[in-house]
Amino acid sequence: MTDIVIIGAGVAGMAAAEHLSAAGYSPRLVDKAARPGGRCATRRVAADRDADWFDYGAQYFTVRDDGFRALVDADLRAGRLVHWSPAIASAERVAGTWLLTPSPDDRERLIGPHGLNVWVRQRLQAAGLDVATERHVRRVVAEGKRWRVEYADGTAESADVVVCTPPAVQTAALLGPRAAGIDALAHPDAALAACHSVVVRAPALAERQAIFFKSGRLSWVADNTHKAGRGGEHHLWTLHADATFSEAEVETPTAELADLLVSEFAAATAQRADDMEIVRTHRWRYARPGGGAPDADDLCWTDTAAGLAIAGDWLAGGRVEGAWLSGREAARRLIAAYALD
Ligand SMILES: Cc1cc2nc3c(=O)[nH]c(=O)nc-3n(C[C@H](O)[C@H](O)[C@H](O)COP(=O)(O)OP(=O)(O)OC[C@H]3O[C@@H](n4cnc5c(N)ncnc54)[C@H](O)[C@@H]3O)c2cc1C
Numbered sequence: 001m002t003d004i005v006i007i008g009a010g011v012a013g014m015a016a017a018e019h020l021s022a023a024g025y026s027p028r029l030v031d032k033a034a035r036p037g038g039r040c041a042t043r044r045v046a047a048d049r050d051a052d053w054f055d056y057g058a059q060y061f062t063v064r065d066d067g068f069r070a071l072v073d074a075d076l077r078a079g080r081l082v083h084w085s086p087a088i089a090s091a092e093r094v095a096g097t098w099l100l101t102p103s104p105d106d107r108e109r110l111i112g113p114h115g116l117n118v119w120v121r122q123r124l125q126a127a128g129l130d131v132a133t134e135r136h137v138r139r140v141v142a143e144g145k146r147w148r149v150e151y152a153d154g155t156a157e158s159a160d161v162v163v164c165t166p167p168a169v170q171t172a173a174l175l176g177p178r179a180a181g182i183d184a185l186a187h188p189d190a191a192l193a194a195c196h197s198v199v200v201r202a203p204a205l206a207e208r209q210a211i212f213f214k215s216g217r218l219s220w221v222a223d224n225t226h227k228a229g230r231g232g233e234h235h236l237w238t239l240h241a242d243a244t245f246s247e248a249e250v251e252t253p254t255a256e257l258a259d260l261l262v263s264e265f266a267a268a269t270a271q272r273a274d275d276m277e278i279v280r281t282h283r284w285r286y287a288r289p290g291g292g293a294p295d296a297d298d299l300c301w302t303d304t305a306a307g308l309a310i311a312g313d314w315l316a317g318g319r320v321e322g323a324w325l326s327g328r329e330a331a332r333r334l335i336a337a338y339a340l341d
Helices: 011-022 066-078 116-126 168-181 243-248 254-268 319-338
Strands: 004-007 028-030 042-044 053-055 088-094 097-102 137-143 146-151 156-159 161-164 192-203 210-213 218-223 234-241 277-289 301-303 308-310
Touching: 004 011, 004 146, 004 156, 011 028, 011 116, 011 319, 042 116, 053 234, 066 116, 066 319, 097 254, 137 168, 146 161, 161 168, 161 319, 168 277, 192 243, 192 254, 218 254, 234 243, 234 254, 243 277, 254 277, 301 319, 308 319
Parallel strands: 004 028, 004 161, 088 210, 161 308
Antiparallel strands: 042 053, 088 097, 137 146, 146 156, 192 234, 192 277, 210 218, 218 234, 301 308
């Protein structure tokens, strides 16, 4: 039986693992983080299971592909996903004044009832897929016809096939000299742009649960407490900085930028920044596709003869759905090539 290691247990790694597993393989998923999910990142404000939670990476996702639709419908039935229909505004600063107008964007939005990270973990569990967490891969090197996966703690394992799903820069680093011949990794730095993310406890807004920003330093803010279907005077808001601002300030710790971003949120919504309390700051070094992402039609990169695949949202136009399509396509190509030995 072909021996497969999947590096990264975000949505792309999950999709690859689910499809390989359904075809009879037993892939081993490893992730450097303390838990799976990658950029589907959720935290609770306290340890108890009923504590308020917030998504500080992906906020919701949309569906276009029929296969992904089938997964979404099954997860809606299973209660692993729910619809989220916020009242969304567009914010624009005109002549020094913020103007908020209702957004006509009422597309279908999917969220996890306990956050998107929980959705990924529930799917992995339902498929019986174990993830070895806190397993930081340092290098992937050819060893005869197999691959040697070396970990930062000095241990190693070998595999017939390796599927890499970290962001482009990290995948290029793992592959070292082998990355040089791979088109998809020609411009790894430009594949994904940064995003500074701040979560604040702030007053609920009567008629708005999310805002797209057309100007200024923010790109998006969303009310997590509304997502969770909870009430109360103060809600947990996620603020995401704009990609241009985030890239320009990529080396500045998010904590140093948080007051600026909170002030902008307060100004745009006619509130007082003093009424807002910062709960968490996070810099996503690789958040969403940048100008130099590879052609999204390819979905993934594979060299089935060598037993190497690369998947991830940055190869498939970004977003949760792109990550899933990329992981599924990598698995399909591997399954077709090895025809289940
Ligand atoms: C701020 C922000 C907002 C977003 N908003 C949305 C949104 O609203 N809607 C939407 O659809 N998408 C959104 N996205 C994008 C979405 O989160 C991603 O497209 C998707 O989660 C990417 O999945 P992935 O599996 O390709 O990569 P990742 O989720 O990045 O998974 C890669 C995994 O690899 C692991 N890893 C990396 N290096 C190593 C190593 N050396 N060893 C072991 N493991 C390693 C990481 O820990 C990670 O778990 C957003 C992303 C961010 C950051």
